[in-house]
Amino acid sequence: MTDATAPSAPVSGDAEPSSLFTQTNRTKRRNAAEKRFKAYGLGAIGIGILSLVVLLVSILGNGLPAFKQTYVVMDVTLDESVLDPNGNRNPEDIAKVLTFGYTPIIRGAAQNLVREMGGEVEGLTDGMIGDMISKEAAGQLRRFVLANPDLIGTTQEFKFLANGRIDGFFKGRVTMESAQIDSNVSPEQLVAAERLAEAGHLTTSFNLGFLTAPDASDQRPEAAGLGVAIIGSVYMMLVVLALALPIGVAASIYLEEFAPKNWITDIIEVNISNLAAVPSIVFGILGLAIFINYAHLPQSAPIVGGLVLTLMTLPTIIISTRASLKSVPPSIKDAALGVGASKMQTVFHHVLPLAMPGILTGAIIGLAQALGETAPLLLIGMVAFVRDYPGAPPEGLFDPSTALPVQVYNWTQRSDPAFFERASGAIIVLLVLLVLMNLVAIILRRRFERRW
Amino acid sequence: MNDMRILERDVDTNTIKFAGRDVHVYYGETEAIKGIDVDIEDKTVTAFIGPSGCGKSTFLRCLNRMNDTIDVCRVTGKITLDGEDIYDRKVDPVQLRAKVGMVFQKPNPFPKSIYDNIAYGPRIHGLAKTKADLDDIVEQSLRRGAIWDEVKDRLDAPGTGLSGGQQQRLCIARAIATAPEVLLMDEPCSALDPIATAQVEELIDELRTNYSVVIVTHSMQQAARVSQKTAFFHLGDLVEFGPTNEIFTNPKDPRTESYITGRIG
Ligand SMILES: Nc1ncnc2c1ncn2[C@@H]1O[C@H](COP(=O)(O)OP(=O)(O)O)[C@@H](O)[C@H]1O
Ligand SMILES: [Mg+2]
Numbered sequence: 001m002t003d004a005t006a007p008s009a010p011v012s013g014d015a016e017p018s019s020l021f022t023q024t025n026r027t028k029r030r031n032a033a034e035k036r037f038k039a040y041g042l043g044a045i046g047i048g049i050l051s052l053v054v055l056l057v058s059i060l061g062n063g064l065p066a067f068k069q070t071y072v073v074m075d076v077t078l079d080e081s082v083l084d085p086n087g088n089r090n091p092e093d094i095a096k097v098l099t100f101g102y103t104p105i106i107r108g109a110a111q112n113l114v115r116e117m118g119g120e121v122e123g124l125t126d127g128m129i130g131d132m133i134s135k136e137a138a139g140q141l142r143r144f145v146l147a148n149p150d151l152i153g154t155t156q157e158f159k160f161l162a163n164g165r166i167d168g169f170f171k172g173r174v175t176m177e178s179a180q181i182d183s184n185v186s187p188e189q190l191v192a193a194e195r196l197a198e199a200g201h202l203t204t205s206f207n208l209g210f211l212t213a214p215d216a217s218d219q220r221p222e223a224a225g226l227g228v229a230i231i232g233s234v235y236m237m238l239v240v241l242a243l244a245l246p247i248g249v250a251a252s253i254y255l256e257e258f259a260p261k262n263w264i265t266d267i268i269e270v271n272i273s274n275l276a277a278v279p280s281i282v283f284g285i286l287g288l289a290i291f292i293n294y295a296h297l298p299q300s301a302p303i304v305g306g307l308v309l310t311l312m313t314l315p316t317i318i319i320s321t322r323a324s325l326k327s328v329p330p331s332i333k334d335a336a337l338g339v340g341a342s343k344m345q346t347v348f349h350h351v352l353p354l355a356m357p358g359i360l361t362g363a364i365i366g367l368a369q370a371l372g373e374t375a376p377l378l379l380i381g382m383v384a385f386v387r388d389y390p391g392a393p394p395e396g397l398f399d400p401s402t403a404l405p406v407q408v409y410n411w412t413q414r415s416d417p418a419f420f421e422r423a424s425g426a427i428i429v430l431l432v433l434l435v436l437m438n439l440v441a442i443i444l445r446r447r448f449e450r451r452w
Numbered sequence: 453m454n455d456m457r458i459l460e461r462d463v464d465t466n467t468i469k470f471a472g473r474d475v476h477v478y479y480g481e482t483e484a485i486k487g488i489d490v491d492i493e494d495k496t497v498t499a500f501i502g503p504s505g506c507g508k509s510t511f512l513r514c515l516n517r518m519n520d521t522i523d524v525c526r527v528t529g530k531i532t533l534d535g536e537d538i539y540d541r542k543v544d545p546v547q548l549r550a551k552v553g554m555v556f557q558k559p560n561p562f563p564k565s566i567y568d569n570i571a572y573g574p575r576i577h578g579l580a581k582t583k584a585d586l587d588d589i590v591e592q593s594l595r596r597g598a599i600w601d602e603v604k605d606r607l608d609a610p611g612t613g614l615s616g617g618q619q620q621r622l623c624i625a626r627a628i629a630t631a632p633e634v635l636l637m638d639e640p641c642s643a644l645d646p647i648a649t650a651q652v653e654e655l656i657d658e659l660r661t662n663y664s665v666v667i668v669t670h671s672m673q674q675a676a677r678v679s680q681k682t683a684f685f686h687l688g689d690l691v692e693f694g695p696t697n698e699i700f701t702n703p704k705d706p707r708t709e710s711y712i713t714g715r716i717g
Pocket of ligand 2: 508509510638
């Protein structure tokens with residue numbers, strides 16, 4: 001640019017006879033500018049890569065432990081007098097014993113185990129030992145008994161979740177010093193846990209529950225999982241895909257290929273671009289007003305979330321679809337019209353297939369955006385604490401559930417640092433899903449583009 | 453002009469295919485064609501020549517209503533094909549375009565196989581009942597397009613993978629496949645090298661036995677080589693129209709003469 005405005009060099013002839021081996025000032029300046037520009041570019045890319053690395057390292061560092069969990073392996077005697085007081089193995093009678101009734105059995109078993117294994121730890125009370133096992137264990141045991149009533153009266157080996165603090169101790173989050181001032185855990189418990197670990201009764205293994213289990217209350221971070229959130233997010237993506245893709249593509253085709261170019265279509269065009277820039281929370285308010293308050297769809301339901309995200313994704317899909325329709329060479333349209341194809345045949349036989357890679361890329365970018373969207377979902381109640389899995393679609397779309405990003409938000413709001421670890425773990429899951437979606441986009445694009 | 457046509461009739465007795473009467477074409481406010489009367493004969497190659505921007509393509513595109521796809525374009529006057537007004541409200545341009553094939557300036561094969569390029573038109577018009585029929589149409593069209601021998605072993609290969617000249621002949625074959633009565637060609641050789649041009653010109657000459665061919669060309673040599681009738685356009689007017697040899701040897705209008713001798717254009 002600079003050399004264009006610079007006064008033009010004297011025509012060769014007036015200039016001193018020059019050698020190709022020495023650079024003229026002009027060339028030198030041009031080369032220097034080029035070098036500077038390259039350096040800026042490299043710097044920009046470097047900053048980008050550095051931020052990405054820092055982000056990934058911190059998220060992976062914080063979140064990967066969430067995929068592992070500390071378990072206590074121990075024998076539990078399924079005491080008939082407690083679990084089946086009537087002694088008739090009638091499932092209904094057994095079911096009358098609530099989780100509350102199972103707690104003492106587990107606590108007793110834990111106390112036996114610690115006393116046998118570790119000998120005495122000074123100051124370690126029975127209550128403390130019981131607290132080393134997750135409160136989730138009672139529920140787990142009850143489910144097992146209800147499923148296997150015949151085993152009542154026998155002794156079985158179980159693998160229970162350890163309390164979140166004990167788990168934190170093995171992940172380095174909790175130390176003897178921090179335990180001193182922590183009302184939820186004591187150094188004695190940690191000593192006992194160490195002894196249990198030495199004896200092989202305390203193990204750390206992959207935590208499938210993190211991906212499958214529902215959320216858990218504040219007191220038991222060790223049991224909290226993403227099951228409901230993943231299902232909710234998948235359901236919403238299905239709704240978005242089923243609605244936004246056909247509507248968006250149809251709208252784009254109409255606008256691009258059929259609509260007359262006049263002020264009405266101009267206004268529509270401007271508004272679509274504007275909609276793409278509307279803050280997502282506005283769509284949440286819209287969804288709250290229309291879908292919940294007016295249409296009386298249930299709160300916290302994936303269908304409502306999906307509808308709101310559809311509205312949000314539509315402009316993205318329309319804009320990218322129109323761009324890829326525009327990029328199809330007009331000569332192909334001429335060719336099709338020239339052999340007597342109708343406008344619709346031209347679009348569907350020739351334009352659409354050529355635009356497909358771009359449309360799919362746009363759709364998947366839109367979906368990825370929708371997958372990570374939190375704000376509008378908060379407004380339609382998807383932040384609720386949901387323990388029950390939503391049913392199979394289509395009915396399940398109306399059951400309450402949460403979504404991955406909302407779960408992340410939710411967990412970061414809780415006080416126990418164990419939830420922070422889980423929030424980072426949930427972010428990893430979210431990122432993996434996004435990478436998978438992008439992979440699908442790339443594969444689809446390859447497949448469609450392969451056709452010369 | 454009239455007496456010229458009488459002379460022509462003596463030579464060969466061709467029926468009129470296209471007749472234009474007082475044709476005006478407007479792009480928005482600008483008038484690109486300013487009232488043209490023209491008769492285009494069957495089984496004849498008619499060349500449109502003239503300087504750039506004089507409206508040759510515009511008029512050519514009126515003949516198969518390709519101008520309909522341009523929003524701002526408006527056509528008045530009357531154009532008939534075999535006596536039927538092609539701008540009549542009852543006429544479906546899709547049907548018209550099956551009868552009046554078009555070949556464009558830049559070869560534009562579909563990004564599909566050679567076979568599918570040819571078969572597309574017959575398929576959408578339902579010209580073939582069976583696969584064998586379709587195969588037959590494809591072979592016939594490719595033979596007429598003088599490209600069969602070059603592609604018969606690779607009908608599944610992409611049409612876009614052929615050389616420029618082959619692509620253009622493929623496009624001609626594609627236009628032939630819908631069994632048209634007229635072929636419109638808009639500078640079909642402008643993107644081709646001399647050898648490919650010669651092949652296409654030869655092909656055009658052969659096509660004359662079956663079709664009425666209208667060709668827009670930049671090159672006067674080409675017009676002289678392939679056409680029997682020549683129309684000279686200038687700034688939206690049809691300045692002169694007559695047998696090619698007369699236009700070139702004995703132009704009536706000074707503008708024609710100066711164009712042919714290279715003074716304008
Ligand atoms: N799509 C269009 N919109 C507006 N004006 C056009 C369009 N196509 C052609 N024109 C105008 O019409 C005139 C004739 O163009 P054209 O028929 O393409 O000329 P030629 O083919 O003889 O070179 C030119 O002045 C050109 O600018
Ligand atoms: Mg032209």
